[in-house]
Amino acid sequence: MSDATPYIGRAMKRVEDPRLIQGLGTYTDDLRLAGLLHACILRSPHAHARIRRIETSAAKAIPGVVAVFTGADVNDSCGAVPCAAAIPDLKAPRHTVLAGDRVYFVGHAVAVAVATDPYIACDAIDEIEVDYDPLPAVVNAMEALKSGSALTHPDMGANVAFTHVVNGGSDIDAAFRNADRIIKHRLYHQRLTPMPIEPRAVVASYHRGEGTLTLWTSTQIPHLLRTLLPNMLGIPETKLRIVAPEVGGGFGAKLNVYAEEALCAHLAMRLSAPVKWVESRRENAASTIHGRDQIGDYEVAVKNDGRILGLKATSVADLGAYLQLLTPAVPTLTGLVLTGCYKIPAIRFEVVGVYTNKMATDAYRGAGRPEATYLIERLMDVVANELKIDRLDLRLKHFPAPGDFPFATSCGVTYDSGNYQGTLAKAKQLADWDALMADRKAARAAGKLFGVGVSTYVEICAMGPSKAMPAGGWEWGCVRMEISAKVTVITGVTPHGQGQETSFAQIVADRLGVPIEDVAVLKGDTNVAHYGRDTYGSRGTAVGGTAIVMSVDKVIKKAKTLAAHLFETLDDYVVFENGKFKAPGITAREIAWSELAAEAYLAKNLPAGFEPGLEASSFFEPENFTFPFGTHICAVEVDRDTGEVAITKYVAVDDCGNQINPLLVEGQVQGGIAHAIGQALFEQTIYDENGQLLTGEFMDYAIPRATDIPEYTLGSTVTPSPVNPLGVKGVGEAGTIGATPAIANAVIDALTPLGVVHLDLPMTPERIWRAMQTRTVATV
Amino acid sequence: MTIPVRLRVNNAPRQHDIEPRVLLVHYLRDVCGLTGTHVGCETGICGACTVLVDGKAVKSCTVFAVQADGSEITTIEGLAANGVMHPVQQGFWECHGLQCGYCTPGMIMAAVHLLTKQKAPTRGQIASGLRGNLCRCTGYTHIIDAVSYAASHATEAAHV
Numbered sequence: 013m014s015d016a017t018p019y020i021g022r023a024m025k026r027v028e029d030p031r032l033i034q035g036l037g038t039y040t041d042d043l044r045l046a047g048l049l050h051a052c053i054l055r056s057p058h059a060h061a062r063i064r065r066i067e068t069s070a071a072k073a074i075p076g077v078v079a080v081f082t083g084a085d086v087n088d089s090c091g092a093v094p095c096a097a098a099i100p101d102l103k104a105p106r107h108t109v110l111a112g113d114r115v116y117f118v119g120h121a122v123a124v125a126v127a128t129d130p131y132i133a134c135d136a137i138d139e140i141e142v143d144y145d146p147l148p149a150v151v152n153a154m155e156a157l158k159s160g161s162a163l164t165h166p167d168m169g170a171n172v173a174f175t176h177v178v179n180g181g182s183d184i185d186a187a188f189r190n191a192d193r194i195i196k197h198r199l200y201h202q203r204l205t206p207m208p209i210e211p212r213a214v215v216a217s218y219h220r221g222e223g224t225l226t227l228w229t230s231t232q233i234p235h236l237l238r239t240l241l242p243n244m245l246g247i248p249e250t251k252l253r254i255v256a257p258e259v260g261g262g263f264g265a266k267l268n269v270y271a272e273e274a275l276c277a278h279l280a281m282r283l284s285a286p287v288k289w290v291e292s293r294r295e296n297a298a299s300t301i302h303g304r305d306q307i308g309d310y311e312v313a314v315k316n317d318g319r320i321l322g323l324k325a326t327s328v329a330d331l332g333a334y335l336q337l338l339t340p341a342v343p344t345l346t347g348l349v350l351t352g353c354y355k356i357p358a359i360r361f362e363v364v365g366v367y368t369n370k371m372a373t374d375a376y377r378g379a380g381r382p383e384a385t386y387l388i389e390r391l392m393d394v395v396a397n398e399l400k401i402d403r404l405d406l407r408l409k410h411f412p413a414p415g416d417f418p419f420a421t422s423c424g425v426t427y428d429s430g431n432y433q434g435t436l437a438k439a440k441q442l443a444d445w446d447a448l449m450a451d452r453k454a455a456r457a458a459g460k461l462f463g464v465g466v467s468t469y470v471e472i473c474a475m476g477p478s479k480a481m482p483a484g485g486w487e488w489g490c491v492r493m494e495i496s497a498k499v500t501v502i503t504g505v506t507p508h509g510q511g512q513e514t515s516f517a518q519i520v521a522d523r524l525g526v527p528i529e530d531v532a533v534l535k536g537d538t539n540v541a542h543y544g545r546d547t548y549g550s551r552g553t554a555v556g557g558t559a560i561v562m563s564v565d566k567v568i569k570k571a572k573t574l575a576a577h578l579f580e581t582l583d584d585y586v587v588f589e590n591g592k593f594k595a596p597g598i599t600a601r602e603i604a605w606s607e608l609a610a611e612a613y614l615a616k617n618l619p620a621g622f623e624p625g626l627e628a629s630s631f632f633e634p635e636n637f638t639f640p641f642g643t644h645i646c647a648v649e650v651d652r653d654t655g656e657v658a659i660t661k662y663v664a665v666d667d668c669g670n671q672i673n674p675l676l677v678e679g680q681v682q683g684g685i686a687h688a689i690g691q692a693l694f695e696q697t698i699y700d701e702n703g704q705l706l707t708g709e710f711m712d713y714a715i716p717r718a719t720d721i722p723e724y725t726l727g728s729t730v731t732p733s734p735v736n737p738l739g740v741k742g743v744g745e746a747g748t749i750g751a752t753p754a755i756a757n758a759v760i761d762a763l764t765p766l767g768v769v770h771l772d773l774p775m776t777p778e779r780i781w782r783a784m785q786t787r788t789v790a791t792v
Numbered sequence: 793m794t795i796p797v798r799l800r801v802n803n804a805p806r807q808h809d810i811e812p813r814v815l816l817v818h819y820l821r822d823v824c825g826l827t828g829t830h831v832g833c834e835t836g837i838c839g840a841c842t843v844l845v846d847g848k849a850v851k852s853c854t855v856f857a858v859q860a861d862g863s864e865i866t867t868i869e870g871l872a873a874n875g876v877m878h879p880v881q882q883g884f885w886e887c888h889g890l891q892c893g894y895c896t897p898g899m900i901m902a903a904v905h906l907l908t909k910q911k912a913p914t915r916g917q918i919a920s921g922l923r924g925n926l927c928r929c930t931g932y933t934h935i936i937d938a939v940s941y942a943a944s945h946a947t948e949a950a951h952v
C-alpha cells in the first residue's frame with residue numbers, strides 16, 4: 013500500500029473524471045462505425061387513434077433513405093417488449109415495437125426511417141403520411157375506474173391492470189374499531205419525467221459471419237437486456253453482446269427494455285448494416301418512462317394520546333398505456349415501506365393499477381418508496397396537527413428503539429439496523445432546532461410566511477434477495493491479480509455516474525494491500541462482465557461490492573496456498589498483511605504480490621493440484637435488503653405576493669451505513685435532494701384532457717437550476733448494515749426519498765397561519781398563490 | 793447545396809463545404825470528430841452543447857455551422873494546454889463536480905466564460921452564471937464548489 017491509511021472511508025476524487033472532464037468519454041452517440049445508418053422514428057401526435065393508412069413512398073424516394081418500416085413490416089418478426097413484474101391476475105396488452113393498427117399514447121412509435129445521414133432520416137419521417145382516426149383518450153386514472161369510462165385498450169374490456177392488496181401486522185379492523193379518531197387524507201404523488209441530460213441512444217451492429225449482434229445502448233441494465241432481448245430478436249444470448257458505454261444519467265429511466273433497442277437490433281440484422289438511433293429531448297419526454305403518478309386515500313386510526321393503531325391506504329396507480337419492465341411492480345413497492353420509521357401495528361394497502369393513454373410509468377429514483385415516504389411523513393404532520401401533539405414527539409413515540417433491530421414491520425419486511433433517534437437528534441442539533449423555532453415565531457410575528465418541515469425516512473435498498481426480485485437480485489464480480497501484479501476488477505453492476513470505478517478500487521486496494529492506481533474496474537460490457545444484474549435500487553456497492561469482496565478473499569486464500577508452498581510450510585502458518593505474505597516464526601522472507609503473481613502464472617513451481625492463475629469470481633446473494641434512514645429538516649419562507657418558496661435552511665442527516673467514499677456519498681445526497689426540490693416545488697408531467705403532452709421539453713418541464721439549490725448542512729450517522737460484510741446500505745435514492753416530504757411539510761407549515769392545511773405537489777408559486785388567495789385547501 | 797465554411801477549432805484551421813442547415817454542434821461532433829461536446833435538448837436550454845465562440849460561451853445547438861464562419865471556437869477538447877488541465881477542469885475533478893459527466897463539458901465551458909467576466913465570483917454569482925446549464929446528477933453544489941476552486945486557483949495557473 014502506498015501509505016498506511018486505508019482507502020476506504022477517504023474522500024477520494026474519482027478515477028472516472030479525467031476522461032469525462034476533457035471530453036474524452038465515449039457515450040453511445042459518440043460511436044462512429046463504418047457504414048453507419050441512422051434511424052429516426054415517427055411518433056403519434058394522438059393519445060388514442062386508429063391508423064387507417066400509412067403512406068411511405070414519398071419518404072422512401074428521398075435520396076439517402078435506405079428503408080422505411082411500419083408496424084406491419086416488423087411486428088411479426090420482432091417480439092414484444094417484455095414486462096418482468098409478476099403480479100397475480102395481471103392483464104397486459106401486447107406491446108409491439110411499432111404501433112399496429114392503433115396508437116395508444118402521444119409519442120407511440122409508428123414508423124421508422126433509416127438513412128445514410130441523421131438529417132435525411134428526419135426528412136424522411138416528415139414525408140410519411142399517416143391517416144389517423146382519433147378516438148376518446150383515457151387521461152385521468154380515477155375517471156378511468158368509473159363505469160362507462162372510455163377504454164385505453166378497448167380490446168381489453170377494462171382499464172384495470174391489477175389489484176394488489178396487502179394486509180399486514182395485527183387485525184386492521186380491530187385497530188380501526190379501537191381508535192378514538194380516524195384521520196383521513198387524500199394525497200397525490202404527481203407524475204414526473206426523469207430527464208437524464210443524455211437522452212437514450214442505441215447503436216446496433218450485426219456480424220453476419222459470426223451471427224453475433226452487438227448493441228451499444230445508454231442503459232443501466234446491459235445484463236438484463238442480454239437476458240431479455242433474445243426473445244424479441246430470435247438470437248440466443250450467447251450471440252448477443254450488450255455494451256453500456258458512458259451513460260449520461262439514468263435515475264431509473266434507463267432501467268428498462270425499450271422498443272427502440274430491439275428495433276435497432278432488428279434493423280441492423282435486416283439491413284446488414286450498423287444502425288444508430290438517438291432520442292431527441294422531445295422523444296425523451298414523451299417516450300421514455302415516467303415516474304410516480306399515484307393518488308391515494310389514507311386513513312389513520314389513532315388514540316387521542318397520539319398512538320397510531322393502524323393505517324389503511326387505497327391507492328390508484330396511473331400506469332400509462334403499456335407495461336414497461338417494472339411498471340406494475342413499482343406501486344407495490346410503496347406497500348413495503350408504508351409505515352416508514354414507525355411502529356404501526358396494523359396496515360392494509362390496496363393499489364389498483366390503471367391503464368391510461370399516456371407513456372408508461374416505471375422506476376424513477378426511489379420508485380415506490382418516495383410515494384410511501386411522502387404519504388407517511390405528510391400524515392405524521394397531519395396527525396400531529398389534528399391531535400395538537402408536537403410532530404417530533406409523535407415521531408419519536410413511534411420509532412423502534414435501536415435495540416429493536418432487526419425490526420419486523422407490519423408491512424412484511426425486516427429492517428436490518430437503525431438508530432432513528434440518532435439521526436433526528438443530530439439533525440436537530442445541526443439545524444439548531446430551538447433557535448429555528450424562535451426564528452419562526454419572530455418571522456410570523458413580523459408577518460412573514462416562515463415554515464419548518466421535518467422528514468424522518470427509511471428506505472429499501474440493496475435490491476435485493478432473489479426471492480423478492482423479478483429477475484434475480486444477486487450480483488456477480490470477479491477479481492484478477494494479473495501477472496504484472498496489477499489488479500483487474502470486473503463488476504456485474506453498471507455504474508453510470510455513481511463512481512464505482514473509484515469506490516470499488518478503494519475496496520480492492522485496501523484488501524489486497526496494493527496502490528489504488530494499480531486497480532482497474534471494468535463494467536458495462538457483457539463480453540467483459542460476463543454476468544450481472546446491473547445498477548438500480550441503490551444496490552451497486554451493497555450487493556455488487558460484496559461480490560467483489562468475496563472474490564478478493566478467494567484470491568487471497570488461493571495466494572496463501574501458493575505462498576505456503578513457496579515458504580515450504582502449511583497454509584495456516586501464512587499471514588497476509590499490507591500486501592505481503594509472511595510466515596512468522598518459520599521464515600523471515602516476505603513475498604510480495606509481484607513475486608507471487610509471477611509464480612502463479614508462470615506455473616513452474618506450483619503446489620500439487622494448484623490451478624495456475626490468481627482469479628476468482630463470485631455470486632453474492634443478499635439475505636435481506638438494507639434500510640438506510642435519516643432525518644431532513646427544511647426551513648422555507650414563502651413570498652406573500654408571488655407564492656414563491658425560498659429554502660432558507662436545509663439540514664440532512666443520512667445514515668447509509670459505512671461509507672466507502674464520503675465525497676461520493678455527499679454527491680449522491682446532494683443530487684438526490686435536487687430531484688426532491690424539483691418534485692416538491694417545480695416538476696410535474698402534464699397531459700391535457702385530450703392526452704396531449706404539455707411538458708415535452710425542458711422549456712415546459714422545470715428541473716432545478718443552479719439558482720434553485722440552497723446551501724446545505726449535511727451530516728451523517730453510521731449504523732452498519734449486518735447483511736453484507738462492508739456494512740454499507742446504499743445512498744443513491746435517499747436524498748430524493750427523504751427530502752420531498754421535508755420541503756412539502758415546511759411549505760405547509762409556512763402557510764398554516766393562513767389556514768392552509770394541505771397542498772398537492774408540486775408547490776409551484778401559482779398553486780401557493782391561489783391557495784393564499786382563497787385561504788382554503790387546494791387539491792388537484 | 794453546400795456553403796464553404798472556414799473557421800478555427802481549438803487553434804487548428806478548418807475548411808469544409810457544409811449544408812446550411814447543419815447545426816454547429818453537429819458540425820463539431822460529426823465533421824470535426826470532436827464528440828466531447830454533447831447534445832442534450834437541441835432547444836438551447838440544457839447547455840450540454842456549450843462551446844466558446846470567439847471567447848464567449850455559446851450553445852452550439854442554437855447556431856448553424858455556417859453562422860460560425862470566420863470564428864475561433866474552443867471545445868472541451870481544446871481546453872487543456874500542453875497536457876495540463878484548465879483550472880476549471882481541475883476544480884471539477886477536485887470537488888466531485890460531475891457524476892455521469894454528460895453535462896460536464898458544457899458546464900465547464902460556461903464556467904470558463906464566467907470566470908473571464910468575473911475573476912472572483914460569489915457562490916450566488918456562480919449559480920446565476922450557470923443558470924443556462926442543466927445538471928441532473930450533482931444537484932449543483934459540487935459544481936459551484938468546483939468553479940470557486942477554479943477561481944481561487946486560476947491565478948496560480950499558466951492559463952486564463
